[in-house]
Amino acid sequence: MRTLEVDLGDRSYPIYIGSGIRNTKSLFDKAIHGKQVMVVTNETVAPIYLDALVTMLGDDYQVDTCILPDGELFKTLETYQKIMTRLLEARHNRTTTIIALGGGVVGDMAGFAAATYQRGVPFIQVPTTLLSQVDSSVGGKTGVNHPLGKNMVGAFYQPQAVIIDIDTLVSLPSRELSAGMAEVIKYGLICDSSMFAWLESNMSELMKLDSELITQAIYLSCAAKSDVVSQDEREGGIRAILNLGHTFGHAIETEMGYGVWLHGEAVAAGSMLALDLSWRMGNLQNSDLERSAALFKAANLPVLPPKEMTLDSFVARMSVDKKVLDGSLRLVLLEKLGHAIVTSDFPLEIFNETVLDALEAVQ
Amino acid sequence: MRTLEVDLGDRSYPIYIGSGIRNTKSLFDKAIHGKQVMVVTNETVAPIYLDALVTMLGDDYQVDTCILPDGELFKTLETYQKIMTRLLEARHNRTTTIIALGGGVVGDMAGFAAATYQRGVPFIQVPTTLLSQVDSSVGGKTGVNHPLGKNMVGAFYQPQAVIIDIDTLVSLPSRELSAGMAEVIKYGLICDSSMFAWLESNMSELMKLDSELITQAIYLSCAAKSDVVSQDEREGGIRAILNLGHTFGHAIETEMGYGVWLHGEAVAAGSMLALDLSWRMGNLQNSDLERSAALFKAANLPVLPPKEMTLDSFVARMSVDKKVLDGSLRLVLLEKLGHAIVTSDFPLEIFNETVLDALEAVQ
Incomplete structure (x- = not known):
């Protein structure tokens, strides 16, 4: 496993890159500070990677999940609002941690949800596509599309950690x-x-x-x-x-x-x-x-x-x-x-x- | 006029308090850095204070307005989305400045719009109610309500300046x-x-x-x-x-x-x-x-x-x-x-x- 520290003062965070590290619980434990976790993912990624993650974290945390439809078409304020509703219905408080499990769309939306749920809660990125691993892992850009333009609604918001498991690329089209x-x-x-x-x-x-x-x-x-x-x-x-x-x-x-x-x-x-x-x-x-x-x-x-x-x-x-x-x-x-x-x-x-x-x- | 500097490092900003200062153009000029201004206000405040502000700024800036329905009932993601649409339709870019002219609801929503339009643009608060002058002027809390809870969606985001004209209290119920x-x-x-x-x-x-x-x-x-x-x-x-x-x-x-x-x-x-x-x-x-x-x-x-x-x-x-x-x-x-x-x-x-x-x- 290789580790890269992104240097942004008090918003610095580590990027871990390696084979199989989506199953390394200690990397998650280091980045989760409360007792609640909401895993945001999509219909394509969920059947492959969600269960193992929920099982791994389930002993120590209240783990809830939010499964979005797959695709840029659903990167909208409506989908974003569904994440907010899910968090509230499952009674997540300000110490919850949001985990984005999926590609760039999941990361952008889960990140924007984290940036704006109760004015900001921590989040962890687990990018499963090469694009999201090399692009959205770094930089803190989060957001959704507006009918009049791409990424017009969003925030700059940094994750607690990015966990890049290269094994997930095997399942990538x-x-x-x-x-x-x-x-x-x-x-x-x-x-x-x-x-x-x-x-x-x-x-x-x-x-x-x-x-x-x-x-x-x-x-x-x-x-x-x-x-x-x-x-x-x-x-x-x-x-x-x-x-x-x-x-x-x-x-x-x-x-x-x-x-x-x-x-x-x-x-x-x-x-x-x-x-x-x-x-x-x-x-x-x-x-x-x-x-x-x-x-x-x-x-x-x-x-x-x-x-x-x-x-x-x-x-x-x-x-x-x-x-x-x-x-x-x-x-x-x-x-x-x-x-x-x-x-x-x-x-x-x-x-x-x-x-x-x-x-x-x-x- | 009295001035209070809110000390938040590189997010510090001044609060001006005085009689008639909503008409002091230099206070606005100091806080506006681009060429575009979007004044967000509501149906109650607009007839009293909007025209004078638009006229005063109109010579130097592209000034557009967004008039919201009045009241906490409209402090919703739907109203927020309308502000976003208005900004995009009027082709505001990332150097625009949003001015919140009104009470706490206008300030919270305009502030959240500023925090999230193209991942953040500057904003100025011109609070016209006593509550917003003493509460939402300081602290950077912005946001909207969710059907499941008040202020559950939002961000911490500081204004460029707060301009408190005590004369606006005369029109307050x-x-x-x-x-x-x-x-x-x-x-x-x-x-x-x-x-x-x-x-x-x-x-x-x-x-x-x-x-x-x-x-x-x-x-x-x-x-x-x-x-x-x-x-x-x-x-x-x-x-x-x-x-x-x-x-x-x-x-x-x-x-x-x-x-x-x-x-x-x-x-x-x-x-x-x-x-x-x-x-x-x-x-x-x-x-x-x-x-x-x-x-x-x-x-x-x-x-x-x-x-x-x-x-x-x-x-x-x-x-x-x-x-x-x-x-x-x-x-x-x-x-x-x-x-x-x-x-x-x-x-x-x-x-x-x-x-x-x-x-x-x-x-």
Whole structure:
């Protein structure tokens, strides 16, 4: 097992990464301070992992469960309200601990519930997808979607601990494994060119879930994100580089309808748009584009947007994105491989060309 | 104008108290950092104060408004969701500032909206009721009610500034003025016996809204609360003494239906129950009880619970109260006039006698 300490002053917490550690009770005991536990999970994860967790904790705590429908479609205020009702009906008090057992949607909603139940109770993340292990484990972002925009309702709220059991990846559909790998590749692109090269060498074994390599990939990803987040907990500045491909990606996800494209797939295609734009600005070599596309493809990820999109739909969806500051569109671009910047300093024509050429290529 | 600095490290903020200061634009300018402002208010306050505020800020900012129905009945997740929708429809971004113009319900909901819109945006409180001026101005508590309990959904979130214009009290119904005075008296009871004596000497002029005296009463109240909150921002310990009368009071409010008894009225009757219990424990003199009852009465407040309550309804309502820790009922009691403690160390028979005697007295 490897341990990474996320350094956020009095909100610091450990991330444990290892094989089988969802069954290591002492990791949970260290993070639970009261006598009550509410495990929030979903219909897909519950049949595989819930019983063992409840049984393990049941001797020492009042353990209740809240099983949500699976999917981004249910990441709503209505589902959030159901978690609140469940907590109240089971008479959980302010010393309860919420455990999020599942992927990013479960983590975001359970985390937002923890942030706002009786004005905040502790929570523990047990992420079971690669995406949630490398992305939502670090950073404290919690929230739900609003019909008018993704993640528009939420809070910054840090967990007591994150327990990443790599064995849970065995039950993950391969499409979701790929989607998670998009974020892993992203860390190489934005802040670590040696990690990028390491991923190029090991992607085929990583996709086969080699234990040692996957532990290392998750560790490097969490460390990269942790390093950025520690500098900027509430996303005032540098943290925004983590959103490489996300502004384009959100446009794709929203336009296609939540859940049609997986988040990671949209991030992969969105990242390639951002890289393409960076290349047109003269910041990247043609070979950087080719290497990046090859790496995404090796992880079975799309490198072009869906053919249903248009330039207009991109522009319309991107202008309500929450990363818009005072009306000027800010994007994460690469200055070179392994170094991202946030800028609104690009000609609109180049933006338009980038999108139109990608849409032409996909037709 | 008087200024009180609430000391909470990097979340510190000023409270301004004075006559006519809702029209002092520079106070707002200092607290607004972006270009967008959303004024959240209600149908009762809007016709009196909204236009002037919008006109004053309209030259420098994009000012939008969100007018809620008036009353605790509407302090719900549904109303909260309407604020979110309004913000998104008017395309407010993460640099927007939310201004809460109104009483405690508006402040709690606008504050919770600010805490959770795009994971947190700045807000300014302009409280227009005495209760909100002396209570919700300090402490950062925001939230909404759930059908199963009051304030069960919320966050701790501090404003950029609180602007208290005592002139707004002129438009306040006298019953609400009294309700606010219940909290003022509470500060004397829990932590300041000289303030208590000052209130005894001045209550009749305070109820007539003498400018100098009311400014002083608000200042003393905010200073008392600020002193307690600075020691315990997230209510882990001493902050709980601010809830004198609130556990009994919440039971009354919930049992009677939100809004039938005003919060301050329930707190007055609840405080007298807590004082009565403290007296039965041997901590107060009979004269302390008499002085307290006389002071509440001088502010036209009830000193007994409603006759519709029963011992069972008190117990049932108090056992889901969020101040319950691990099943043992904790109450705020007085050790002496001007000094409160939080304790679960009282015989259940004395609790029962206190409630039953009060209910008998009110029949």
